Amino acid sequence: MKKLLLASAVSLALVGTVNANEHSGTYAFDTEGTHQFVTFKISHLGYSWLYGRFNDFDGEFVYDAENPENSSVTVTIDTASVDSNHAERDKHLRNEDFLYINEFPQATFKSKRVVLDGDGEADIIGDFTLRGVTREITLEAEMHGHGEDPWGGYRMGFDAETVLRLKDFGIPMDLGEASETVEIKISVEGIRQ
Numbered sequence: 001m002k003k004l005l006l007a008s009a010v011s012l013a014l015v016g017t018v019n020a021n022e023h024s025g026t027y028a029f030d031t032e033g034t035h036q037f038v039t040f041k042i043s044h045l046g047y048s049w050l051y052g053r054f055n056d057f058d059g060e061f062v063y064d065a066e067n068p069e070n071s072s073v074t075v076t077i078d079t080a081s082v083d084s085n086h087a088e089r090d091k092h093l094r095n096e097d098f099l100y101i102n103e104f105p106q107a108t109f110k111s112k113r114v115v116l117d118g119d120g121e122a123d124i125i126g127d128f129t130l131r132g133v134t135r136e137i138t139l140e141a142e143m144h145g146h147g148e149d150p151w152g153g154y155r156m157g158f159d160a161e162t163v164l165r166l167k168d169f170g171i172p173m174d175l176g177e178a179s180e181t182v183e184i185k186i187s188v189e190g191i192r193q
Helices: 087-093
Strands: 025-029 036-044 050-053 057-065 071-080 106-116 121-132 132-146 155-166 180-190
Touching: 025 155, 057 155, 057 180, 106 132, 121 155
Parallel strands: none
Antiparallel strands: 025 057, 025 180, 036 050, 036 180, 057 071, 071 106, 106 121, 121 132, 132 155, 155 180
8 A cells, every 4th residue: 555645744756757858847736726635544543534634735846757767856745734524623723732723834845856767757855844843754655647637737737645653743743553644645636837
């Protein structure tokens, strides 16, 4: 089973079967069309799964078609935009027990290197900052596709996932062993600039 992550935020696979140099470039996340998601899944006491997402985040990736390992990605997540489909729970997630948004309104990811594997996928290694704590994490990423859109632009899409340990980022709330980690999935569509 592949590793998964939190949200930070986030991010993306910068590898695929692209060989033509014309696909290279800088791609901004499609925030206007909201063709992007940062979702999370965490066990609730080992009895059920709690799902949620971050509604507001932005970023960009640079794709190098000739040398995908030279690609990069940055992501910024508005932690106050956490949405677990329950207002009281979201209020708790925003306080000092979890995200502590008054002190740490953003989570960020900045890639440092991309490692290709033999299956058209990549590990994107970078620094993820949450609650003021920065740790190196790995996003397991995969390209979905790329091409011209109906509006004259050029798009490329990726999925990525990882797993975060809450204590590694200074989250003090302890819900037991089953809830020590959170799985993060990121799906993003970028528009070439």
